[in-house]
Amino acid sequence: MxxxxxxxxxxxxxxxxxxxxxxxxxxxxxxxxxxxxxxxxxxxxxxxxxxxxxxxxxxxxxxxxxxxxxxxxxxxxxxxxxxxxxxxxxxxxxxxxxxxxxxxxxxxxxxxxxxxxxxxxxxxxxxxxxxxxxSSEIPEIMGMADRAIVMREGRIVAEFSRGEMTAEKLVRAAAGIGGEGRA
The missing domain is CATH 3.40.50.300 (P-loop containing nucleotide triphosphate hydrolases)
Incomplete structure (x- = not known):
């Protein structure tokens, strides 16, 4: 530790x-x-x-x-x-x-x-x-990340690989709207 x-x-x-x-x-x-x-x-x-x-x-x-x-x-x-x-x-x-x-x-x-x-x-x-x-900037995440982990209220709520990541999916996961990625 x-x-x-x-x-x-x-x-x-x-x-x-x-x-x-x-x-x-x-x-x-x-x-x-x-x-x-x-x-x-x-x-x-x-x-x-x-x-x-x-x-x-x-x-x-x-x-x-x-x-x-x-x-x-x-x-x-x-x-x-x-x-x-x-x-x-x-x-x-x-x-x-x-x-x-x-x-x-x-x-x-x-x-x-x-x-x-x-x-x-x-x-x-x-x-x-x-x-x-x-990062809180969607274009930065989309352009830089091989994998994105979305957190909301201190918890991991979704995970997306580069191939499955879209701006809509990231926003929906961050906002708590259905259709999130793997968690």
Whole structure:
């Protein structure tokens, strides 16, 4: 049983929260420190942080997500919502997880950032990373999911494979209207 976030991270399970501003990012810190924070063991030696390693780690992951920022020294609070989300995703990917849970990964971000996040999530899945995406956006579910689990009032009410998933079925299951999928 996993009892703490540290235990989950050690087992390769990470969570990208919906509210990146207050739960996912540390405002007041620069981009590179936000990315390296959960990976300090990899960016330090004998208890001393190695700035070059922190920057390398941040550069590797933020460039894969097409981060738009003046520099990695920039305070994360000065970034757009989409770019903050990219930094939060980069931070957790830098831990080399086996499973990543992304909660509303494109909520409140512009269309270009949405496309970048979707493309990167698809690339990660193709590379074998297990991804659990929580989304209230039907088009996002339809475009990204291999399987959709519909929950209502904290309970699983339906499950659809990619081939049987339709917007109508998802909405009906979520609303509690008959004709739901496998439960």
């Amino acid at each position: 996993i009892r703490t976030p540290a235990e989950a991270i050690a087992r390769g399970i990470v969570y990208v929260p919906e509210d990146r501003g207050s739960q996912g990012a540390v405002k007041g810190l620069p981009i590179y420190q936000n990315v390296s924070l959960p990976s300090l063991a990899r960016t330090s030696r004998r208890g001393f942080l190695r700035l070059a390693e922190e920057f390398r780690l941040a550069r590797d992951y933020t460039s894969r997500l097409d981060l738009r920022a003046a520099s990695l020294d920039q305070d994360i609070a000065s970034l757009s919502g989409g770019n903050q989300q990219k930094v939060v995703i980069a931070k957790w990917l830098a831990t080399r997880p086996k499973v990543i849970i992304v909660d509303e990964p494109t909520k409140g971000i512009d269309i270009g950032s949405k496309a970048a996040v979707h493309a990167f999530v698809s690339e990660l899945a193709a590379d074998g990373l297990s991804i659990l995406m929580v």
